[in-house]
Structure formats: C-alpha cells, structure tokens
Amino acid sequence: MVPEPCELGQLQIGYIQPVNDLGTPFLLATQVVAALRSVIGEQSAVLHEPTFSGNEWLYLKECLDSTFVSSVGKFVDRFEADLAAFTCAKHAVAVVNGTAALHIALKLAGVKSGDEVLIPALTFVATANAVTYCGGVPHFIDSEENTLGVDAEKLRDYLEHHTEQRSGQCINRITGKIIRALVPMHTFGHPVDLDRVMAVADDFNLALVEDAAESLGSYYHGRHTGTFGLMGTLSFNGNKTISTGGGGAILTDDAELARHAKHLTTTAKLPHAWEYRHDEIGYNYRLPNINAALGCAQLEQLPAMLAAKRKLFQRYQAAFATVSGIRLMEEPAQCQSNYWLQTLVLDAKYGDQRDFLLQATNDAGFMTRPAWVLMNELVPFKDFPRIDLAGAESLVQRLINIPSSSSLLQVVS
Amino acid sequence: MVPEPCELGQLQIGYIQPVNDLGTPFLLATQVVAALRSVIGEQSAVLHEPTFSGNEWLYLKECLDSTFVSSVGKFVDRFEADLAAFTCAKHAVAVVNGTAALHIALKLAGVKSGDEVLIPALTFVATANAVTYCGGVPHFIDSEENTLGVDAEKLRDYLEHHTEQRSGQCINRITGKIIRALVPMHTFGHPVDLDRVMAVADDFNLALVEDAAESLGSYYHGRHTGTFGLMGTLSFNGNKTISTGGGGAILTDDAELARHAKHLTTTAKLPHAWEYRHDEIGYNYRLPNINAALGCAQLEQLPAMLAAKRKLFQRYQAAFATVSGIRLMEEPAQCQSNYWLQTLVLDAKYGDQRDFLLQATNDAGFMTRPAWVLMNELVPFKDFPRIDLAGAESLVQRLINIPSSSSLLQVVS
Numbered sequence: 001m002v003p004e005p006c007e008l009g010q011l012q013i014g015y016i017q018p019v020n021d022l023g024t025p026f027l028l029a030t031q032v033v034a035a036l037r038s039v040i041g042e043q044s045a046v047l048h049e050p051t052f053s054g055n056e057w058l059y060l061k062e063c064l065d066s067t068f069v070s071s072v073g074k075f076v077d078r079f080e081a082d083l084a085a086f087t088c089a090k091h092a093v094a095v096v097n098g099t100a101a102l103h104i105a106l107k108l109a110g111v112k113s114g115d116e117v118l119i120p121a122l123t124f125v126a127t128a129n130a131v132t133y134c135g136g137v138p139h140f141i142d143s144e145e146n147t148l149g150v151d152a153e154k155l156r157d158y159l160e161h162h163t164e165q166r167s168g169q170c171i172n173r174i175t176g177k178i179i180r181a182l183v184p185m186h187t188f189g190h191p192v193d194l195d196r197v198m199a200v201a202d203d204f205n206l207a208l209v210e211d212a213a214e215s216l217g218s219y220y221h222g223r224h225t226g227t228f229g230l231m232g233t234l235s236f237n238g239n240k241t242i243s244t245g246g247g248g249a250i251l252t253d254d255a256e257l258a259r260h261a262k263h264l265t266t267t268a269k270l271p272h273a274w275e276y277r278h279d280e281i282g283y284n285y286r287l288p289n290i291n292a293a294l295g296c297a298q299l300e301q302l303p304a305m306l307a308a309k310r311k312l313f314q315r316y317q318a319a320f321a322t323v324s325g326i327r328l329m330e331e332p333a334q335c336q337s338n339y340w341l342q343t344l345v346l347d348a349k350y351g352d353q354r355d356f357l358l359q360a361t362n363d364a365g366f367m368t369r370p371a372w373v374l375m376n377e378l379v380p381f382k383d384f385p386r387i388d389l390a391g392a393e394s395l396v397q398r399l400i401n402i403p404s405s406s407s408l409l410q411v412v413s
Numbered sequence: 414m415v416p417e418p419c420e421l422g423q424l425q426i427g428y429i430q431p432v433n434d435l436g437t438p439f440l441l442a443t444q445v446v447a448a449l450r451s452v453i454g455e456q457s458a459v460l461h462e463p464t465f466s467g468n469e470w471l472y473l474k475e476c477l478d479s480t481f482v483s484s485v486g487k488f489v490d491r492f493e494a495d496l497a498a499f500t501c502a503k504h505a506v507a508v509v510n511g512t513a514a515l516h517i518a519l520k521l522a523g524v525k526s527g528d529e530v531l532i533p534a535l536t537f538v539a540t541a542n543a544v545t546y547c548g549g550v551p552h553f554i555d556s557e558e559n560t561l562g563v564d565a566e567k568l569r570d571y572l573e574h575h576t577e578q579r580s581g582q583c584i585n586r587i588t589g590k591i592i593r594a595l596v597p598m599h600t601f602g603h604p605v606d607l608d609r610v611m612a613v614a615d616d617f618n619l620a621l622v623e624d625a626a627e628s629l630g631s632y633y634h635g636r637h638t639g640t641f642g643l644m645g646t647l648s649f650n651g652n653k654t655i656s657t658g659g660g661g662a663i664l665t666d667d668a669e670l671a672r673h674a675k676h677l678t679t680t681a682k683l684p685h686a687w688e689y690r691h692d693e694i695g696y697n698y699r700l701p702n703i704n705a706a707l708g709c710a711q712l713e714q715l716p717a718m719l720a721a722k723r724k725l726f727q728r729y730q731a732a733f734a735t736v737s738g739i740r741l742m743e744e745p746a747q748c749q750s751n752y753w754l755q756t757l758v759l760d761a762k763y764g765d766q767r768d769f770l771l772q773a774t775n776d777a778g779f780m781t782r783p784a785w786v787l788m789n790e791l792v793p794f795k796d797f798p799r800i801d802l803a804g805a806e807s808l809v810q811r812l813i814n815i816p817s818s819s820s821l822l823q824v825v826s
Contacts, residue, residue, distance in 0.1 A: 052477045060473055064465045068651070096509055096659065099697035125680055125691045132694050133546075238481070238701070245701030246509065267538055268793075274771055276785040278538045281545050281793045284512035288651070288658030291701065358687055372689040380681075380694045 025353045028325055029360035032344070035319040036366045036402060039312070044365030045403035048341065050243040052294075054301045059293035073289030075296055080249070082299045087216075087224040089232070089251035091258030094287040094295070095265050098213040098235025101248035102130035104261050104285065105231040106181060109207035111136045115180040116172055116385065118206065120150055121374040122392040123185045127211050128375045131183075139172070139179065140376045140386035143395055147332050148343075149192030150184040151391050152200050158387045159204050170204045175385060181207040186215035186225050187371075188401065189241075189340035190332060194220045194228050201229075209233070213248070216241050217306045217338035218331075226251045231261075241305060241340050241406070242298035244291040305406035309339040312409050316342055316402070325350050339404070346398040354397055361402070371399040438766045441738055442773035445757070448732040449779045449815060452725070457778030458816035461754065463656040465707075467714045472706035486702030488709055493662070495712045500629075500637040502645070502664035504671030507700040507708070508678050511626040511648025514661035515543035517674050517698065518644040519594060522620035524549045528593040529585055529798065531619065533563055534787040535805040536598045539648075540624050541788045544596075552585070552592065553789045553799035556808055560745050561756075562605030563597040564804050565613050571800045572617050583617045588798060594620040599628035599638050600784075601814065602654075602753035603745060607633045607641050614642075622646070626661070629654050630719045630751035631744075639664045644674075654718060654753050654819070655711035657704040718819035722752040725822050729755055729815070738763050752817070759811040767810055774815070784812040 036045075059075065066073065076094055083092035095101050111117055113135030119127045121140035128138040141158070144151035163170050163179060170179040182201045184192040201208040212218075212226030213235035219225065226232025231254075236247035250261045268282030287295075313328070320328045325347045331337035346354060354370060361368040374396055375381050376389065449458075472488060479486065489507055496505035508514045524530055526548030532540045534553035541551040554571070557564035576583050576592060583592040595614045597605040614621040625631075625639030626648035632638065639645025644667075649660035663674045681695030700708075726741070733741045738760045744750035759767060767783060774781040787809055788794050789802065 049480045052480065056477055057474075060477075061470075064469055064473075067462045067465065097697045125682075125689070125695070126697060129680070129694055129696070245703040246697075246699070267542070269538075273775065274782040276538070276782075277791065278786075279792050281542055282538070283542070284510045284539060284659075286659070288704065290658040290707070291703070294703070362686065369687040369689075373691075378690065379692050 025356050028323070028350065028353060029357050031323045032326070032357055033361060033364045033366070035316070035323055036361065036364070038319045039315045040366065040403060040408060045367060045408060046405065047367045047369060047401060047403055048239045049405045049407065050238060050298070051301070051305065051405070051407045052297070055297040056294055059297050060290065063290045063293045068289050073292070075289050075292035076287055079287070079292040079295045079299070082296060083234070083249050083251070086299060086302065087227055087251055089224070089227045090253040091251070091255065093250040093258055093261040093265060094292055095248045095250065095285045096287055097237065097246045098233055098248035099126040099130055100265070100283070100285040101233035101235070101250045102126060102209070102211060103133045104264050104283065105209045105233050105250050106130055106134050106136065106183075107264065108257055108260055109181045109209050109230055111180050114177055116175065116177050117180060118155070118182045119375070120185050120392065121376050121386065121389050122148070122187065122371060122396060123211070123375060124213070124372055125375065125378070126213070127183060127185055128381055136180070137177065138375065138381060138384050140381075140384065140389065142387050142389050142391040143187070144391055145395065147190050147192050148187035148329070148395060148399070149190065150197055152193050152196035154387065154391070156200050156203070159200065163204065165205060168205055170206055172385065179204070179206060181209055183209050183211050185211035185213070186218055188329065188343050189215045189218050189338040190329065191215065191218050191220040191225050191335045191337065193332070198228060212251070214240070214340050215338060217302060219336040221334050227253070230254070231257060236295055236298070241309070241338055242295065242302055244287065244295040244298065247287050247291050247295055306338055308406040308409055309404065312404065312406070313339045313342060315409060320344070341401040342404045344400040344402060346400070348394065348398070351394065351397040354400060357400055366403055368400050368402050371396050371401070437763075438769045441736070441763065441766060442770050444736045445739070445770055446774060446777045446779070448729070448736055449774065449777070451732045452728045453779065453816060453821060458780060458821060459818065460780045460782060460814060460816055461652045462818045462820065463651060463711070464714070464718065464818070464820045465710070468710040469707055472710050473703065476703045476706045481702050486705070488702050488705035489700055492700070492705040492708040492712070495709060496647070496662050496664070499712060499715065500640055500664055502637070502640045503666040504664070504668065506663045506671055506674040506678060507705055508661045508663065508698045509700055510650065510659045511646055511661035512539040512543055513678065513696070513698040514646035514648070514663045515539060515622070515624060516546045517677050517696065518622045518646050518663050519543055519547050519549065519596070520677065521670055521673055522594045522622050522643055524593050527590055529588065529590050530593055531568070531595045532788070533598055533805065534789050534799065534802050535561070535600065535784060535809060536624070536788060537626070537785055538788065538791070539626070540596060540598055541794055549593070550590065551788065551794060551797050553794075553797065553802065555800050555802050555804040556600070557804050558808065560603050560605050561600035561742065561808060561812070562603065563610055565606050565609035567800065567804070569613050569616070572613065576617065578618065581618055583619055585798065592617070592619060594622055596622050596624050598624035598626070599631055601742065601756050602628045602631045602751040603742065604628065604631050604633040604638050604748045604750065606745070611641060625664070627653070627753050628751060630715060632749040634747050640666070643667070644670060649708055649711070654722070654751055655708065655715055657700065657708040657711065660700050660704050660708055719751055721819040721822055722817065725817065725819070726752045726755060728822060733757070754814040755817045757813040757815060759813070761807065761811070764807065764810040767813060770813055779816055781816070782814050784809050784814070
C-alpha cells in the first residue's frame with residue numbers, strides 16, 4: 001500500500017532518514033526529497049523561472065524612451081539576427097509565441113484541411129493545436145526511452161504497413177488522407193534521433209518541421225536543433241530557457257519560406273507608404289518590440305545559462321547516483337542537451353509511484369510535475385488516428401520534472 | 414491636371430502661399446499643409462505614437478524583479494480589473510492582441526464553419542481575418558457618412574429582402590448559409606449608431622460583437638463602446654490610444670462567456686496542481702504579464718490622453734474651419750469619441766485628390782494615411798458576399814487620417 005503523502009510532511013522539517021518499514025514508496029520519496037535537498041538546499045524551488053541579470057533593463061528603457069514598443073523597432077530585427085547567429089539557421093522570424101510559430105510553419109509546410117500530421121502523443125498540447133489551426137488532423141506517434149522523442153524505427157514500420165505513395169504523397173490507407181508532415185519534438189531539450197527521423201521523412205515524402213520549443217541551446221551531432229527540417233520552431237515563454245514574456249520564432253534556411261513566414265505573421269500586408277493592401281489571409285503574430293528587447297538581453301546570457309543548467313545536471317547526477325529505481329535523464333549520445341527541464345525517469349516497476357512522488361516532493365517545497373497527459377487521451381483529440389503508443393504510455397507514467405532553473409546554482413567557471 | 418507632388422516640396426521649406434494658378438489640388442494641399450503646420454508647428458509628426466510618462470518604468474521593473482514576465486503575475490489580473498472598471502464592463506479578459514480577441518469572441522458567439530458574419534467593408538483586415546479563423550465567411554456591409562460605421566438602415570433593408578428566419582436563425586436566401594453575427598466597428602474611435610445597429614441584430618437574430626479596437630475611451634449615450642453587444646473587443650497595439658506593445662481584451666457582462674474566453678485563451682487547461690489536461694482545442698492567446706504591466710501604467714494616464722486628444726481635435730477644428738472642401742470628422746451626436754485618429758473627410762467633388770493630398774502632406778513631414786483598402790477589394794476576400802457598398806466606396810476615397818498622437822499638444826487644464 002502506498003502511504004498517504006501527508007506522512008511525508010515530516011520531510012519538510014528535516015526527518016530525512018529512510019524508514020524502510022514503511023515500504024518502497026516512502027523510501028523512494030524520502031530518498032528523492034533528500035537528493036533534491038542536497039542540491040537545492042533548504043529553500044523551496046519552483047520548476048523553472050527566468051533570470052534577468054543582464055541588459056534587460058537597458059533595452060526595455062531604450063524601447064520606452066523611443067516609444068517603439070510595438071511592431072516597429074530595432075529589437076525585433078536584432079533578435080531575429082541574433083537567433084539566426086546563435087542557431088546557425090540562415091533565417092529566423094520572431095513571432096508572438098511558440099504556438100504561432102508552429103501554426104505558420106505547418107501552414108507553410110503545406111498542411112491543408114483534412115491533411116494528417118504525425119506528431120508525438122507525448123508533447124505539449126500546442127503541437128496538436130497548431131495542426132488543427134491549419135484544418136489538419138494530428139496523427140499520434142510513439143516515443144522512445146532513449147530520447148523521450150519520436151521512435152523512428154517504430155514509425156517506419158508503421159508507415160510501411162499502413163501507407164502508400166501516390167504521386168509523391170504519403171497516403172494513409174485507412175483514412176485515405178494525405179499524411180503531409182512529421183513534427184518531432186525535442187522533449188525537455190533532448191534531441192530526437194534526427195538521422196533516423198529525417199530518413200523516415202525523406203523515404204515517405206513527409207515535410208519535416210521540428211518543434212524545438214524546448215530545445216534552444218540543444219545540439220544534435222554539433223548542429224542546433226530546429227535547423228534540420230524544412231523549418232523549426234522555438235518558444236520563449238516564461239518557463240523556457242530564455243524568456244521574452246511570450247515569444248517564439250521560426251527557423252529556416254530557405255529564404256522564400258522566411259519571407260513568406262514574415263509576411264503571413266504580419267497580416268500579409270504589401271509594402272507601401274500608406275496603402276493597406278493585404279494579399280493573403282494573414283495573422284497578427286509579430287513579436288512586439290518590447291518583448292524582442294527582452295529576448296536580445298536574454299540571448300546574451302544564454303551561454304552562461306546553459307552552463308549553469310549543465311552544472312545543475314551534474315549536481316543532480318551525483319545526488320541521484322545512489323537512488324535506485326530512478327535514472328536522471330541524460331543527453332543522448334553525440335548530442336548536447338540544454339537540460340531545459342531536468343527529468344527523473346522511474347524504473348518500469350515503480351511506474352505506479354509517480355503521483356506519490358509528485359505529492360511528496362511538492363509537499364516538501366520542491367515543485368515537480370509529470371509530463372503532459374498524452375494527446376490521444378485529451379477529449380478534443382481522442383478520436384484521431386494513432387500508432388500503438390506503448391512507449392509513450394510507459395514513459396508518461398515514469399517521468400517527473402524537477403526544479404531546473406539556471407539560477408539554482410551559480411556557474412563555477 | 415493634378416500637379417506632381419514634388420512641386421509641393423517647397424512647402425517643406427516655408428512657401429505656403431496659396432498659388433491659385435496651379436489649380437485646386439495645389440491650393441487644397443497648400444491649405445491643408447498650412448493648417449497642419451499651424452497646429453503642429455515646424456517639426457514633422459507621425460500618425461500616432463504612444464506616450465510613456467507614468468508608472469511604466471516602475472511596473473516593468475516590478476515584473477523583472479519578480480521574474481514574473483510571462484503568464485503568471487499580478488499585472489494581468491490588475492489590467493483586467495482596471496479595464497472592467499474603466500469601461501464598466503462586468504468582465505474583461507486580456508489577450509495577446511485585438512485580432513485574438515475578435516477570434517475568440519466570434520467563436521464564443523457561435524460562429525462555425527460556413528457561417529456568414531456581417532462586417533463592414535471599411536475596416537482593418539483583422540475583422541475579416543478573425544471571421545475566417547472560425548471557418549466563417551465575411552459578408553461585407555456598407556458604412557455611412559455620419560459615423561463612418563455600419564449603415565444600419567441600409568443593412569435592415571438588405572436583410573429584409575435577402576434573408577429569412579428559420580428556427581430562430583437568419584438564413585441568407587442566396588447562399589443558404591446561416592448569418593450568425595454582426596460586427597460593427599467603431600471607426601477611428603467614432604461610435605456607430607448603436608441603437609439602430611442593436612435593433613437590427615435583435616430583429617434578425619444576429620449575435621452582436623462590437624469591434625471596439627479603435628474606441629477605448631469612446632462612449633455612446635454615456636456608455637462605453639464595446640459593452641453593448643454580447644461581447645466587445647479592444648486593442649492596445651502600438652498605434653492605439655494606449656499601448657501594451659501588443660495586446661487586446663474581450664469585454665462582456667456575461668460571467669460564463671468571460672470564464673470560457675479565459676479558458677480558451679489559456680490553452681483550455683483544466684486547473685490542477687500538476688496535471689496538464691486540456692478539455693477543448695485552445696489557444697495561446699494570454700497577454701504576458703510584462704505587456705499587462707505596461708497596460709496598467711497606460712490606463713492610469715488614459716483620461717489625460719483623452720483630454721489631450723480632444724484638445725488636439727479642437728485645435729484642428731479651428732485650423733481647418735477656413736479650408737473649404739474638407740470637413741474634420743466630429744463625434745456623432747450624443748457620443749463622446751476618443752478621437753483616436755483625427756480624420757479629414759474630403760467633399761465628394763474632391764474625392765480624386767486624396768492621393769495628391771497624401772503625398773503633399775507626407776512630403777511636408779506630416780504623416781497621413783488613407784483608410785484601409787475595402788475588404789471586398791482584397792484578393793483573399795474578393796469573392797465573398799456583400800451588400801451594395803456605395804457608401805464605403807465613396808468614403809474610402811475621401812478619408813485622410815492626420816497626425817493624432819496625444820503627445821502632440823500639452824493638455825491645457
């Protein structure tokens with residue numbers, strides 16, 4: 001029997017001795033809380049908070065003094081140039097948030113009404129929502145243990161058995177619909193197995209759009225995530241590695257896609273000294289200058305933040321090394337993860353203890369949370385097509401994010 | 414023959430004497446430039462710029478210091494409460510911009526795929542775009558001289574002849590589609606004839622959603638615009654009376670609509686300590702806290718800004734009193750306009766001189782612009798249904814917005 005979390009209230013006031021006779025859940029929770037405390041200390045900690053210790057002030061003041069807080073202003077251009085430089089994408093288009101970036105990237109990837117788009121069931125709801133904004137149908141695919149992202153080999157097998165190619169398009173044999181695109185998401189900042197994912201996209205004629213909302217500062221084989229597909233999307237929400245309040249971006253190496261993305265996200269207005277003529281149905285998705293100003297200052301500090309997050313990972317790694325039944329998520333081989341959210345992965349046999357651990361750690365003042373409810377289990381998406389999701393179903397029961405702010409530790413230089 | 418605008422370049426360096434032998438266009442342009450200069454002085458002036466002279470600094474600093482720049486933070490709640498207090502709406506829901514506000518208001522008004530929505534042809538493109546985001550079809554209606562907004566009597570006559578009521582729904586006899594909603598827009602801050610517009614909505618079973626993007630601080634018969642319909646929408650873009658960088662809001666007196674609007678604009682996530690469960694297809698439309706902070710400071714200054722804009726109107730009124738062939742747009746009877754954009758209305762016989770006047774005034778350093786290209790003339794909307802648009806077609810040839818910033822004059826108390 002799992003003890004009530006309230007029994008763990010004592011942990012908050014220092015009784016951290018393992019109490020074996022209360023059974024494994026209590027022991028595990030005790031050890032996890034102790035490990036967290038050994039790294040974080042006695043203070044409570046949120047899951048993730050931004051740090052504003054650079055030029056944020058200076059740039060915001062420049063915005064206000066110039067009165068250019070909105071669509072006009074130099075920080076949007078600079079933020080786009082800085083993002084392109086940091087990621088080595090040829091073009092970056094700043095937008096109002098990561099959801100908007102996904103919406104426009106999918107639209108430009110050709111997703112039309114009725115088209116299916118392959119996305120992980122294990123993702124934040126924005127990935128699925130953005131597909132529906134294009135009139136598309138999310139088609140949920142499985143995730144794998146090693147990266148927490150798309151299981152490419154399982155997907156390949158599924159597509160081989162359930163689709164056919166007609167006129168260069170991938171057709172779902174069951175629904176008869178075009179499967180237009182594949183959207184891998186780099187979960188908690190860990191790159192998916194891009195070589196295999198790209199091979200599937202190529203072999204089945206799927207547009208590849210990377211949802212890199214969580215992976216600014218993450219690299220796959222030395223190249224920044226979000227720059228492998230036709231387009232990639234970033235997010236700078238308040239809980240992300242860097243924050244612009246709300247913000248996002250589209251990355252692409254294709255000049256025409258970048259131009260079109262900028263056009264669509266700025267109401268599709270044609271340039272003219274005074275005429276208001278729009279040649280497409282556009283969107284009010286531009287990033288305000290004031291939010292871009294924050295982004296410019298935040299980007300300057302990103303290398304230091306990434307170093308701090310890696311240091312935090314190492315501290316957690318040492319602290320959790322002796323806790324059996326749990327592994328701390330590490331960056332996949334030949335990858336450099338940003339360690340946006342540090343993640344505990346419970347062993348399969350402890351999958352039923354996730355909620356108890358969540359309650360115990362939150363009761364002890366450490367904000368933790370599970371991964372998202374799988375997309376196929378949400379009411380608005382429950383009837384949409386999906387592959388067997390055994391991998392994601394197992395993972396979602398075993399993932400716990402723990403406090404991950406870059407400010408939790410000072411960087412040791 | 415209309416002289417080339419470059420001949421008016423002289424105006425910039427002080428040759429403002431009317432030169433009758435060059436004909437009416439030159440004379441009119443000369444007089445308009447002289448009138449503008451008599452109010453604004455020798456400096457150039459943009460069409461509209463925000464003023465940040467209050468607590469903007471203080472509140473932004475509070476945001477940064479608290480690290481609450483994004484979705485969590487007290488300024489969003491306060492901004493919503495302040496907006497409700499200012500407009501006397503029972504509820505205000507802050508969102509990322511005016512377009513998002515319109516999208517969600519129309520969705521909550523029941524606009525579904527294929528439904529028609531009556532909107533003025535003379536409006537900013539956001540009104541039409543938002544209809545399409547719901548899968549709806551904009552159905553363009555005419556505008557009248559007195560308010561620059563919906564011509565209610567012409568609309569009534571049209572609906573009487575072209576629609577029928579079936580099961581309490583207004584059906585377009587030609588297309589067979591439901592006409593679901595009516596969206597009047599308060600052009601440049603001047604309230605439409607709401608009594609007549611509301612009567613049409615009532616009589617034909619149309620949901621009334623007010624596009625009050627331009628009319629924060631405008632009142633119809635003593636009541637704030639945006640509070641007459643089922644919902645009203647506001648915008649705080651950089652060019653608006655107050656600015657949050659980018660921002661908007663939905664106003665409503667209906668508690669359930671307000672709750673639903675908040676839910677839909679915050680990804681439709683159900684409240685829970687850690688679970689991410691969403692029960693509808695939602696949107697990432699929440700206003701970041703940092704933008705709301707700017708909004709709180711701006712709202713505090715709104716009464717002074719409105720006074721300054723009224724004073725500017727009075728100064729323009731005096732300056733343009735002697736210019737024949739042009740009238741300065743005044744607030745409709747029993748209305749109080751915010752005078753967001755001051756507007757010249759050319760007499761019908763001078764409708765062919767609009768572009769010449771635009772060039773001359775811009776050449777002289779005064780930023781002016783025409784109204785928008787009519788929606789039915791834009792490629793994406795050209796095949797959509799419309800009423801006869803003689804009123805809007807005439808107006809659009811004769812409207813010129815002139816510099817309107819509240820900072821152009823100091824308020825005389």
